[in-house]
Amino acid sequence: MIEYSEASAEVRAVYDDIMATRKTDTVNNFWKALAMQPELLRRTWEGIKQVMAPGALDPLTKEMIYLAVSATNQCGYCMASHSAGARAKGMTEEMFGELMAVIGMANQTNALASGFRVPVDEQFRQ
Amino acid sequence: MIEYSEASAEVRAVYDDIMATRKTDTVNNFWKALAMQPELLRRTWEGIKQVMAPGALDPLTKEMIYLAVSATNQCGYCMASHSAGARAKGMTEEMFGELMAVIGMANQTNALASGFRVPVDEQFRQ
Amino acid sequence: MIEYSEASAEVRAVYDDIMATRKTDTVNNFWKALAMQPELLRRTWEGIKQVMAPGALDPLTKEMIYLAVSATNQCGYCMASHSAGARAKGMTEEMFGELMAVIGMANQTNALASGFRVPVDEQFRQ
Amino acid sequence: MIEYSEASAEVRAVYDDIMATRKTDTVNNFWKALAMQPELLRRTWEGIKQVMAPGALDPLTKEMIYLAVSATNQCGYCMASHSAGARAKGMTEEMFGELMAVIGMANQTNALASGFRVPVDEQFRQ
Amino acid sequence: MIEYSEASAEVRAVYDDIMATRKTDTVNNFWKALAMQPELLRRTWEGIKQVMAPGALDPLTKEMIYLAVSATNQCGYCMASHSAGARAKGMTEEMFGELMAVIGMANQTNALASGFRVPVDEQFRQ
Amino acid sequence: MIEYSEASAEVRAVYDDIMATRKTDTVNNFWKALAMQPELLRRTWEGIKQVMAPGALDPLTKEMIYLAVSATNQCGYCMASHSAGARAKGMTEEMFGELMAVIGMANQTNALASGFRVPVDEQFRQ
Secondary structure (H helix, E strand, C coil): CCCCCCCCHHHHHHHHHHHHHCCCCCCCCCHHCCCCCCHHHHHHHHHHHHHHHHCCHHHHHHHHHHHHHHHHCHHHHHHHHHHHHHCCCCHHHHHHHHHHHHHHHHHHHEEEEECCCCCHHHHCCC | CCHHHHHHHHHHHHHHHHHHHHHHCCCCCCHHHHCCCHHHHHHHHHHHHHHHHCCCHHHHHHHHHHHHHHCCCCHHHHHHHHHHHHHHHCCCHHHHHHHHHHHHHHHHHHHHHHHHHCCHHHCCCC | CCHHHHCCCHHHHHHHHHHHCCCCCCHHHHHHHCCCCCCHHHHHHHHHHHCCCCCCCCCHHHHHHHHHHHHCCCHHHHHHHHHHHHHHEEEEEHHHHHHHHHHHHHHHHHHHHHCCCCCCCCHHHC | CCCHCCCCHHHHHHHHHHHHCCCCCCHHHHHHCCCHHHHHHHHHHHHHHHHCCCCCHHHHHHHHHHHHHHHCCHHHHHHHHHHEEEECCCCCCHHHHHHHHHHHHHHHHHHHHHHHCCCCCCCCCC | CCHHCCCCHHHHHHHHHHHHHHHHCCCCCCHHCCCCCCHHHHHHHHHHHHCCCCCCCCHHHHHHHHHHHHHHCCCCCHHHHHHHHHHHCCCHHHHHHHHHHHHHHHHHHHHHHHHHCCCHHHHCCC | CCCCHHHCHHHHHHHHHHHHHHCCCCCHHHHHHCCCCCHHHHHHCCCCCCCHHCCCCHHHHHHHHHHHHHCCCCCCHHHHHHHHHHHHHCCCCCHHHHHHHHHHHHHHHHHHHHHHHCCCHHHHHC
16 A cells, blocks of 8 residues: 555645545555556546536435445445545435435345346336 | 235235235235245335435435446346336436436446545545 | 357356256256356256255245245246255145245345344344 | 344343344354344244244255355355254264365355356246 | 437447447447437446457457346346347357356355355455 | 375375475465365365366466466455566566456457347357
């Protein structure tokens, strides 16, 4: 992992933008690991910055969608960092509880739809 | 799959509740497949009904979370049925586009966090 | 996919062993696809034959474990072929229903354990 | 995580039922984490209790199916807790070894069926 | 899906670049589906174009890595399109066979490492 | 986990072959865990040895394919052991960076192809 003090100018520019965009004075480990590959760091950060910005969906909803993917993929790091992010954006304990309930139910019925090999209904075809 | 006309009273009661709750006159294939196991049908429907009801999160947000799990799990049936559900609850094309962008980005960074074996930051520990 | 009539002697030997072991006169598509790579075909069949044979676990239990993995992985082909296999070995509708209920519940709680980042209890550590 | 001593009456009722059903005097961390959401705790426990009870499949077979899903999903917590559960219900080292061999083989052939895009055989169609 | 003839100038510019880069006169369905979201289309294509270009790894190796991820995720569309891509870049039947053998083995041992909860060796720690 | 000093002759024979093949004097934890099941140990090692040997694909390419599967499956142990293996076979930091970029992109587009339910193009059908 590459710390700010030992980073190249190219990497520092990304770190600076992360801290400015997120209004914090630290860069979390995910970015420090990616910094071994400056181009991957830059492209991933620009993608995240663009995708997570307010749009037709608000930033909190986006963080909860991120959590749904991360819990499904069993990504421990991602749950840790994005649940902090979601709480910072206003996710209450009650919202987190309902989010987890939906995630759990979706994983259950995904497996059931697969296990029963349910054919797609005519009205759901594109 | 068990059609309404051939269903037992127990299964019909669930079908009736599904149609009344969703304000439709059809039951989709997922439930007809589960109806082979009346107890599994009943319990799954009651769970879904409770979990997807309005609460701290609105029903459309819940449908989008469902889609995030389903796209990640590659569940074709679930994408088909829940994208119809989300559109019926007001998801616009623009919202769907942003939803997919977040899902794609989350799957990417989940794999990167795993591949780089990023240690959890001190501030994210419970 | 390679049919018996066009197969090499090496591939035919595997096909013959599959049919003799399973007491059928057909080879299913999975093996016909693998036959493009005779060595992969041979090694995979020998592994399956050994692993699925009666042992401390009976063959039906093994087929149900196979189904649990396949439903979780959303493998349509595997659900189709191994649910036929499990039924041929005596899986009743009731057993299939309970199997699916356990698979669904396990996928649900797996996602919840991940989402809540539950630390392993002292008594469960190795 | 919510300990018994700090739990509400609603949560204590679930904890009491868990301990009575499992004939132990401790509640494991999974339930203590879910207790932040009493309704999710209650519904998940009732589902597990019903699904894992003896039926057409015996409780040990059900635990092994749970392990098959959990190993496939890479759920560390679930492997830890359910392998303890399976051993408590009589799983021997030999049974565990065969279980793991089937899980490994199924994950292998699931990927092969996907990679070769094997079409479902006529006799396996529903 | 949006065909070239009905596409906006923004979408056509991406389609043109896809066809020029790949030296073909067709755009495959993946891009036509993404075109509903012009920004997602543009960003995804630019990412793919950059990532799959020759570098420290050659394009064929990159296509095979893509196939390894796609087979593991059970993504049927991705296997179809990227196995065509890999063959166009020189993947022989023998190479495909070895690729599939490694993918199968990796999925097997991933599940075993998870199932046995193997602790990371001291020499493998970062 | 079974150490060499306490292993049976059958297990020692496998350990000896692992160390001779890999030109090291240690056996990593994965094998020590499998050694509880000597037959599973032997069969898994023989499969790995055969599959990872030089062939139409070189050993380094095979290790990177292994990493692609392991990152996708979120297998921490497998990333740790196989990234050591890949580096020992010559993977540079630059190659690792490009490998990770492809893995990340593939996981992203796999989810997008699933989420958009993209139909397979005529030219990609088998």
